[in-house]
Amino acid sequence: MDRKQMEDVINGGGSVLHEGKLITKIENLPSKAALAKTDEEKELSAKELKDQIAALQKQHDALTNPKGGKSAKGGEVEKETETPESLMKLGKEELVKRAEEVAKAAKTEFDPNATKQVLVKFILSGGEVEKETE
């Protein structure tokens, strides 16, 4: 007897006797996977469960992983508070890019080959500190 037939019996005002247990409510029926006997039924049940898991995972991801790094509003970037320590954690290339932006804004120049420490000082000062080369 498959689950659909069991549901029909209960909906018709009866009950189902399954493995010694008398079931009168649909929510108490065993799952389709639990009732699967043949290899074909098991395969089908496994596929249905897999699809359910994928759909649930998708919902979970949407709730717990909001889209980071990009702003919802065009053009405006929410700035984080920059400290020497946070800038020193960035890579050289990233620091050079930031320094270029600062130099452009301040209409100054800087040495892209300078040390990270110099570039950090340049960025934090807004383009006023001269570069130092080793």
Place this chain on the structure above:
Amino acid sequence: MDPNRLLSAVRVTKLMSALQDKRGIDAKLVNLARTPVVPATDGEIMARFSGQVIIADLIADGQRAGLYSPGKISLESTTIPNLKLGTALTQEQLNLFLSSLNGIQVMDNLYPTTESRIVDNLRRGVQYRMEAIIIAAKMGGFSYDRLGIKMSNVDFGMPADLKITVATPWTDPVNATPVSDVSVATRVGEIKYGILYDRMKIDLSAFNYAIATAEFQAKARQFMAPNVSFVNLDLSNREAMRNLAQNVFGKEIEITGQRYWTEKEDGTLGSAPFQPINKVILESSQSDGDASVIDFANGVVTEALISNMPDSPIQGQLPLNARGPVGYVTSEHNPPSASYWGVGRGFARRHVMQATACLTIAPDSGGGSITETIDFNEIPFA
């Protein structure tokens, strides 16, 4: 011989009653024999009290006792259907009747032998329908669709946990557990509803499937001699197997299988079992003959009123309070015909909802269903 007196409704009904000897209810109408037939009227109000007995509390001196709901009284009205069938006399038979009236000796006299047989068949026809309805009340469901009358899934109020469908049909000899299934149903009746089912009514086909299961044979082992196994037993020995099964199931076992015949609308004959072969009924023998458990409400037949009206097609007059089954004759002139009728008016009533349990032990059709091996399309004596 006065044809009016011969065909009068009073005489025909008296003949029908005479043929109905107390001991003479058809042997296969077991359920009708155990069910009281109770006079009833249309719109009769039947009050049913439903509720549980609540255990008393311990109350200290000077303290108030708890007040609980008294249960529920529900009022139900019974509308009684007619149970009716007729037999038309052929013109040949009518001519024989005429010959008898004219004093001519005829070989095949319509009266008394042939008429007795006609009337008796009509009486039994009504009783067969009463039997079918009583069995439906015990199974907790009734459906009928014929001659413009449609009744679908008439519910007698049986609790859902007494209308049980087994997940593993008894047609599966390896995995089915008939003994456990019956035990679960018995326990529900005893513990939850306070009624002990000590009788099991089962069709022979279903019985044969039950005793062929591995579970039954394993549990029957304790009742057999050490050097005897099921290999040595003749499973077709009904009486021996029934005695063994009564020990295993722990209740009286009644093998059913009685059938009735019906004429279909296309004129062909059909046959059906009173109790479907995939249904097993559990009941208590203490309920036999107890009108407070299940009874058959027997109403006054409407034909009694019709027979007392002027120019009634019914020959003669019935008492106005006549309850079925009664018999009477009607006649037509063009073409000439006369018909004998048997009629009753009633329906089964289930007063105690937990009176019986019903197990569906195999699907109605398809995989796992019980196949009827007898060909009922081959009609003998047609």
